[in-house]
Amino acid sequence: MSLDARLQEVEPEFPVDAAGAGRLPALLARLKRKYRGCITGEAVTPAQPGQFAELPAELHPRLRMALQTRGIARLYSHQAQAWAAITGGEDCVIATPTASGKSLCFNGPVLDAALKERAKALYLFPTKALAQDQVAELLELNRAGELGVRACTFDGDTPSDARRAVRTHGDVVVTNPDMLHQAILPHHTKWAQFFQSLRYIVIDEVHGYRGVFGAHVANVLRRLQRICTFYGVRPQYICCSATIGNPREHAQALTGRSMQAITRSGAPCGAGHLLFWNPPLVNPDLAIRASARSQVSKLARMALKTGLKAILFAPSRLMVEVLTKYLKDVFDHDPRKPARVRAYRGGYLPDERRLTEKLMRQGALDAIVSTSALELGVDIGALDVALLCGYPGSIAATRQRLGRAGRRQQSTLGVLVAGSEALDQFVVRNPAYFLERSPEHARIDPDQLLILLDHIRCAAFELPFAQDDTYGAREIHEFLEYLADEGVLHRDGRLWHWIDDSYPANAVNLRSVADGNFVVVDRTDGRQTIIAEVDYSSAALNVYEGAIYMVQSVPWQVEKLDWIGRKAYVVRTHVDYYTDAIDYTRLKPLAEFGEAAAGEGVARHGEVHVVTRVTGYKKIRYYSHENIGYGPVNLPDRQLQTTALWWRLTPQAIDHAFDSRHEALDGFLGAAYALHTVATLLSMSESRDLGKAVGSGEGDWSARIASRGRGELRGPGGVALDVAALADFAPTVYLYDNYPGGIGLTRPLFDRRDELIATAIGLVSGCRCDVGCPACVGPVLGADRTRAPRTCALRVLQLLCEPPPASDGSRTITGCRTDVVDDGGDGKSGVAAAAADTRRAASTPVPSGAYRHA
Amino acid sequence: MPAPVDPLACAAALPGNPVSPPVASPPAPGDSAWRERLAHLRLLATERSCRQTGRSAGARAGELPGRELAPGLRLHEVRVGESRARLAGLELAQGLRAPWSAEVVDREQLCLFDTETSGLAGGVGLKVFLLGVLRRDGDGWLLRQYLLTRLAGEAALVDAWAEECRGVPWLVSYNGKRFDLPALRTLETLHRRGAVAAGLGHWDLLYPVRRAFRGRWPDCRLTTAERMLAGRERAHDLPGGEAPRAWRTFLAHGDTGDLLRVMQHNRFDLEALLRVLRALLAMPETRFETGCGPRRDAEPGHRRWSPG
Structure with a gap:
């Protein structure tokens, strides 16, 4: 949660947007009156008053001052609970809703220990954007109390002259699992000073570390644990999770530690209204319904005209652009005025994303259209309405997206607009299915044979294994013998040493994402400007020659695709259609x-x-959505x-x-x-x-x-x-x-x-x-x-x-x-x-x- | 409408499924199958590596020159006397002033060093298996080569390096600031020793060479510098990239042939370093106009990395 938002809420003398309070009920009443046929279900989460606790007595005075300067005079009950657990030496997982102030749960104890004992902390965030947000928040606290605590990010963008400073002087180092896996652990001796004082390991968004990716991350944490043991420390784990069915078990499986789970939020929240929305039948004979896209666009227009701020979630990057265009046509037709609507998705350049986040936080935007990229805790400030174009596929993801609308005291509205797919239709016709089930469980199996083998390889590179060493509570001498047979390990006495000339972490990619992003190069009027990136796996679907590629709903046409050089050359165009690949x-x-x-x-x-082929593309006219032509695609x-x-x-x-x-x-x-x-x-x-x-x-x-x-x-x-x-x-x-x-x-x-x-x-x-x-x-x-x-x-x-029937008996x-x-x-x-x-x-x-x- | 069943609850209630899914520990049934699969993997690996049944490394370490300093560490000393040094172009004046940095160093202080390692990729898993040190000795030069014949000798190698660094020598290397010193530092940390070379004076000749000749030579490698500045071509030298394989082969099968050539290569490199130093010291200051230091934009092992 943004500290600015908290400022308003704990200091009641700050003006509450009184006029805004009546807008949402007005919109809700209008929707229910005019579109009764579309609403297939409704659920209301009652408003909850905040439950507060005093700041801990033992708090370092400068940190107390910093918090008070930032408007934090009390803690929410779950923050106090987390504080007590952490200072009591327990590992814990905090699973409370979006914007309930989770980051203070760990920032408080971490900063306190840094001030009192120069204890260090390692933060793991799944993306660079989240890491940067977190450092910005720490720096604000730091400034407010002149704490002198050094918080820094360490990722692929960190220049190498800054890396040494991070390693030797960073009190809080904020990074991601990939960086830990490929750059920190294989070079742990450079971090010796840091590891020797490491007290806390904070892992945010643990619900995202599921399945195979989760199994990889669990193994990276086992390797981290080995390194910590070598430097004589046993750091505490503080995990944060979105609402999933099994936060405690999941965090335990991920970290291998027994966890205390903190799941009851003490943050106040306004009433939340959720509508299940099935687009109206436009052709009852053929049972064809209006598209989810048109309905979301209409709902967004109504919300904005009522003076509410909205977030729209679209199922694909293409749909983000189309929806953005429709809203911009209404709200941003005057180019002299600042934009009220912006798109946000993967593939945009980092600066573009940072700008959108900032504008949204400042309240300069009225609507933001996003893919799942904004499901995570990127700070975008307070919003009134969340519109979901299509069912996201899981209860946890749906709740996460709906949770993006949230203001402290005022009510919020979420609308789940069904698409035509069977799953969407099922959910919207059976709202109880969604409402009665608990969010999905997150599952990982860190002992998946080949994943285990990959990470034992990396671990052996980082420190020799002893004959009777265990790894993740498992005896592994068989693995060691296997790796010795392969010639990468050599046994000398009780120890197994890495002797190969390779750097094994490079051969193991945690996310199994193909390397080699395509860059989209604008060469309108002789320019050579990179305007976006497209990941390798979706290049064939997005930047084939003839494709209309959009950034902030501005269309470019792909003129040439250099498959080997990973470049798509585009020129600015003005057409009334967009393109969709057929695969x-x-x-x-x-x-x-x-x-x-x-x-x-x-x-x-x-x-x-398994062969996936893009055979061609359709040209689809805006608004009418009629097919106005086809084009061939000739790609590998x-x-x-x-x-x-x-x-x-x-x-x-x-x-x-x-x-x-x-x-x-x-x-x-x-x-x-x-x-x-x-x-x-x-x-x-x-x-x-x-x-x-x-x-x-x-x-x-x-x-x-x-x-x-x-x-x-x-x-x-x-x-x-x-x-x-x-x-x-x-x-x-x-x-x-x-x-x-x-x-x-x-x-x-x-x-x-x-x-x-x-x-x-x-x-x-x-x-x-x-x-x-x-x-x-x-x-x-x-x-x-x-x-x-x-x-x-x-x-x-x-x-x-x-x-089979027993013929011969x-x-x-x-x-x-x-x-x-x-x-x-x-x-x-x-x-x-x-x-x-x-x-x-x-x-x-x-x-x-x-x-x-x- | 009928209430659908939670697939988890449903799956858990079935025979053969644990009632509550075991989250912290993996399911036991996989274990035996897992063993079996690993056995298959091992079988393949064994076939692939086609191991020879040679004698172990330890048994044939005695065939290597020098003497055993500690279990797993050998020391080989070679003296290059005054007359031979002069013939070989290895003599140096008493007081030395670097035209690229204006530092003045006594000849007796110099410690030229070079390591051979198990690879070039960097990181903690990189092993230093040969440390060569060339120092002034009486009226000539003494080469000391510390060779790791077993990994158990690593701690002794760290101690030997500490011993070499006593008495505040002035280090001379070629790319030592970015490669050899960090590798030795890693070894020190792994064996919980202090940083003995920290704070020592150090001429890393790669930087003055780059400053003076970048763009004029095809590259700035030591062999190139030796050829251009001292007019020497090496013959029959083992390529440096072969060193890791030579050492691994020695560890696995005890073959000393290529390892001896690695020791020779290390010696050639140190002599080349001395010749390059001699040539650089004789150059006018104007050759090295701006300060020399490591470029800070390319640390080994830290590739640019962007997730997601």
């Missing part, structure tokens, strides 16, 4: 490592090829070679079990959905870590869920196919490791395939929904009960589970037992599987983005 993905097995009977079908583990395919497991049924089994191929297809898509849900749970990964697909075994068609939750087929080139017209119909469900080369997620899943199928059957059969919902086979909008996707999915899963298999049939006969398949797993671990510096281009 399709298909999957093909390359090699099989293992095979096992699975009911009437077969389960396999092996290597697959994005190829991902990775490991997968898949299940297949014979055409005979399918014909026998289903009346129509459509039902079978729906069944496979539903089964894929359920298996994916269960697999992410079993492997403690995030849904983005594992891919799922339904296609033919040969890769000549792929299926996807179209509107209303029913399946449709696509052939090569993205052409729609008719399922009934196919000569051979043998659908296959794939679960694949969504990382280039694979990080070893699928092999353990193949080993647990019976459990996977059984759990998926339990999930689908035990669900209390009617025909299908996001909790089982995916959202389904109305269907005949007997042919419902849920019923079909259950049938597919049971076919993959039940043993010799096999009496009960339940889900299956026999492993190794295709190589003598265990070769297992080695091949391991070989696939090893590829990434063994081959030295493969840039993380090993997406290859044909």
Whole structure:
């Protein structure tokens, strides 16, 4: 929370915007009166008065003065609770809502210890922007009390002459996990002074460290712990989290420490109104609804005209630009006046983002349009209205976005506007689904074999391992022997030394983000100015030749794309349309490592090829959104070679079990959905870590869920196919490791395939929904009960589970037992599987983005 | 409407699933499979490395020149007498004044040093395995080479370096400020020793050479400087980049062949350093117009990095 905001709230003599107080109820009343048909649900969170506590008695006088100068005379109850826990030596996690003053929970004790004992602190923030915010806040406190505490960021932008000063003089060093992993830990001796006095490790936004990324970060923290032990310190952990289902367990899994959880906020908050909004039907015969975009744009216009400040969340970067344009057309048509609306998204240059944040904080803007980039705690000041264009996909993310609207004493409004996708429609038609469920749990498995191996490599580089050393409470001599066989470690007596000439942290990328951003170069009138960056993975979707690329809704056209040089050359243009890429993905097995009977079908583990191709783009006219043309795109395919497991049924089994191929297809898509849900749970990964697909075994068609939750087929080139017209119909469900080369997620899943199928059957059969919902086979909008996707999915899963009819009577298999049939006969398949797993671990510096281009 | 089921609650209630998901410790069932997979990984690694069954490093360390100073550390001393030094162009006047810095140093104070390491990438995992020091001795020069034959000798190597730094020598190196000294400093920290070289005078000849010849020579490497300033070409020298492999091969199999060539290379480098020093000292001040110091914009190991 911004300290300026606090200033207003604890000093009641500061004027409260009295006029503003009546605006929101007026807007709310108007919406309910005029758009009753759109509002499918409403929820009100009652206002809460603040609960306060005195500043701790033992507070250093200068810090007390600094806080008072900044208008902080008391603490909120959760801040006091955190303070007591921290000064009492406990590790803790603070999970209170956005803008409840979480940063004071750790800044207070950290500054106090810095003043009293010159104790040092390391802050980890997921992004550079958040780190800079935090340092700015610390510096303000520092100035207010002349504390003399040195707080500095340490990231890729820190000039190297400043780095030495940070290492030797920084009291609070604010960095990110990537920097800790690649620059600090492998050079820890340069930081010896810092580590020797390190007292606190503050990790903000811990809810973001989930799945594979979380597993990497947990291992970086284990390495940090080793280094701290070497320097004879045992720093305390202070974690902060957004609202998730399991903040305490998650923080414990991440840090390996037992945690005290502080979850009851003492900050006052105004009443929060939440509306579920389904756009009106514009063609009742075809059941076509108005777009979420048009509705959000209308709601934003109404809010701004009422004098309220709004934040809009759009599902994509493109949609951010389109929405910004629509609002700017209304509110910023006079170029002489300062802009009232700005866009904010990844890809903008840092200065552009800082400017927008600052303008928003100062109240100079009335609306900000953002992607998920603003879900995190970037300080943008107080807002009245949060408009969500589409369901963000999870309850936690939705709450996080809604929490962006928040003023101390006044009520706020959040509107969740559904898009046309089945999931959106499901949520908005069943508001109870959203309201009754707790936010998702964050899960990590830090002991994922290949991730563990990567980090043991890095840890061995940082300090020799002793023979009986443990790592993350696990004995690791087997790993050490493996690395010695590989030739990177050498054993001398009890110690295992790193002797390789490489720098292993460079070969391990925590986020698995491809390197090599594209820069967008404006060459209008002979200029050569960089106006934005596009990450590698989305370049093919955004900066193909002919694309309209927008920054703050100002359009440029891509003239030339230099794929090798990673540059997109654009010129300023004036057109009445924008462009949207058409892409399709298909999957093909390359090699099989293992095979096992699975009911009437077969389960396999092996290597697959996932190809994503952008085939062309549509030109879409503003406002009318009609398609006014197509253009071809000729870019290399994005190829991902990775490991997968898949299940297949014979055409005979399918014909026998289903009346129509459509039902079978729906069944496979539903089964894929359920298996994916269960697999992410079993492997403690995030849904983005594992891919799922339904296609033919040969890769000549792929299926996807179209509107209303029913399946449709696509052939090569993205052409729609008719399922009934196919000569051979043998659908296959794939679960694949969504990382280039694979990080070893699928092999353990193949080993647990019976459990996977059984759990998926339990999930689908035990669900209390009617025909299908996001909790089982995916959202389904109305269907005949007997042919419902849920019923079909259950049938597919049971076919993959039940043993084949015992024809010779010799096999009496009960339940889900299956026999492993190794295709190589003598265990070769297992080695091949391991070989696939090893590829990434063994081959030295493969840039993380090993997406290859044909 | 029917209330949908929480997938977590649902999955947890099923047989074979723990009732509450174990968060702090990973699920046990994976463990055996995990062992097996690691065994597979090891098998592959073993096949790949095609290990020879040579004698261990320790057994053949005795074949190396010099004597064992401590377990894992050998010292090899070579004296270059006055007459030979003159012939080889290694003689130097008594009092030395650097035209690039105006510092005056006595010849007896000089400590020319150079290390060979397990790599160039920097970071804590970089091992110093050979430290060569060239100092004035009577009427000639004495080369002392400290060679790590086992990693257990590291602490003794740190002590040897501390011993060399006693008596306040004046250090001379080529890129020592950015490479050799930080590597030795890392070693000191790992063995919990103080920074013995901090505060010592130091001529890092890379900087005056750059100041005087950047843009005029193809590069400013030591071998180039030696060729241009002393007119010497090296023959049969092991390329410096081969040194890490030579040492690793020695550790793994006890092969001393290339390691001996690394020691020779280290000696060539130190002699080259002396010749370059001699040539630079003879140059007019005007050659080095502005101050010389390390450029501060490129520390090794700190790549520019931007997440997300």
